[in-house]
Amino acid sequence: xxxxxxxxxxxxxxxxxxxxxxxxxxxxxxxxxxxxxxxxxxxxxxxxxxxxxxxxxxxxxxxxxxxxxxxxxxxxxxxxxxxxxxxxxxxxxxxxxxxxxxxxxxxxxxxxxxxxxx
Amino acid sequence: xxxxxxxxxxxxxxxxxxxxxxxxxxxxxxxxxxxxxxxxxxxxxxxxxxxxxxxxxxxxxxxxxxxxxxxxxxxxxxxxxxxxxxxxxxxxxxxxxxxxxxxxxxxxxxxx
Numbered sequence: 001x002x003x004x005x006x007x008x009x010x011x012x013x014x015x016x017x018x019x020x021x022x023x024x025x026x027x028x029x030x031x032x033x034x035x036x037x038x039x040x041x042x043x044x045x046x047x048x049x050x051x052x053x054x055x056x057x058x059x060x061x062x063x064x065x066x067x068x069x070x071x072x073x074x075x076x077x078x079x080x081x082x083x084x085x086x087x088x089x090x091x092x093x094x095x096x097x098x099x100x101x102x103x104x105x106x107x108x109x110x111x112x113x114x115x116x117x118x
Numbered sequence: 119x120x121x122x123x124x125x126x127x128x129x130x131x132x133x134x135x136x137x138x139x140x141x142x143x144x145x146x147x148x149x150x151x152x153x154x155x156x157x158x159x160x161x162x163x164x165x166x167x168x169x170x171x172x173x174x175x176x177x178x179x180x181x182x183x184x185x186x187x188x189x190x191x192x193x194x195x196x197x198x199x200x201x202x203x204x205x206x207x208x209x210x211x212x213x214x215x216x217x218x219x220x221x222x223x224x225x226x227x228x229x230x
Contacts, residue, residue: 033217045221095217105176106219108161
């Protein structure tokens with residue numbers, strides 16, 4: 001069965017600190033996709049990144065970086081030099097490719113609430 | 119501008135009064151789905167649609183109906199709403215060549 005675990009329910013940091021959000025997933029499929037979404041206080045869900053199961057390259061986008069390790073079934077998200085605007089709930093999600101050209105159900109973790117204090 | 123729109127954004131209704139939440143996208147995406155978000159339970163998929171006239175159940179379909187008569191629209195229908203359907207609802211879409219789903223702004227529904 002598919003499952004996504006975000007063990008950190010809430011994290012509080014002071015501005016400019018680095019913070020890592022953990023994500024551990026379970027799946028029996030060999031082909032799957034991992035995602036991170038951000039939900040700011042305004043409530044919308046903002047897509048941040050997608051990772052394919054066959055591509056373990058880490059990715060950096062500005063202050064954001066993602067570390068994907070199949071060996072430990074983890075897809076962690078690091079924010080460097082955090083800012084108050086990073087305060088949000090962050091969701092990790094998993095999708096199994098059901099068939100070519102189709103999308104599976106997005107299985108979400110429970111989310112990690114990040115508070116960045118000035 | 120690429121958009122997923124939902125209407126209404128907020129709705130307070132009474133038990134048993136049929137309602138429809140609309141979802142529309144202008145990205146020509148084939149795949150559309152509905153999720154509900156509840157405290158402590160996270161986001162769970164209700165229904166999804168691979169294309170026009172093709173729909174299927176997600177993880178929590180009970181009490182909901184959907185239809186996909188046009189590619190751009192995917193309404194969520196609650197025939198007889200109950201208080202346990204009080205939730206934040208999101209519509210999402212994606213194309214066949216990309217797996218990321220783009221979400222609408224959400225509809226906050228309260229059933230009394």
